[in-house]
Amino acid sequence: MTEVQRPLQPAHELSFAPKELPKLRSNHGNYVDSNTISWLRPTALSTPLEEMRKRYETDGYLWVKHLIPREDVYDMRALYSQPYSALRP
Numbered sequence: 138m139t140e141v142q143r144p145l146q147p148a149h150e151l152s153f154a155p156k157e158l159p160k161l162r163s164n165h166g167n168y169v170d171s172n173t174i175s176w177l178r179p180t181a182l183s184t185p186l187e188e189m190r191k192r193y194e195t196d197g198y199l200w201v202k203h204l205i206p207r208e209d210v211y212d213m214r215a216l217y218s219q220p221y222s223a224l225r226p
Contacts, residue, residue, distance in 0.1 A: 158176070161169040179202045180189060193199045 158171060158174060160171070161174065163169055177198070177200050178192070178196060179200050180192060182201055182203060184192075184201075189199055189201075
């Protein structure tokens with residue numbers, strides 16, 4: 138039986154959802170207490186402004202998905218990582 142090959146999916150469209158947080162180390166080599174880290178909580182663009190303010194006050198950050206156009210994010214990532222490309226083997 139012949140398998141039909143599916144077209145490749147761009148890497149940025151792949152989803153990866155690990156079940157647990159990774160064990161992280163600080164810059165000093167010590168492990169970070171797992172009680173002090175968590176996954177980022179996304180906030181929908183349609184969330185009321187007052188709720189966004191509360192979330193910012195509580196979490197210390199606000200991650201609004203799809204606020205910045207995807208291409209702009211990719212362009213910025215490429216620009217940011219460009220100086221480090223010389224370090225690749």
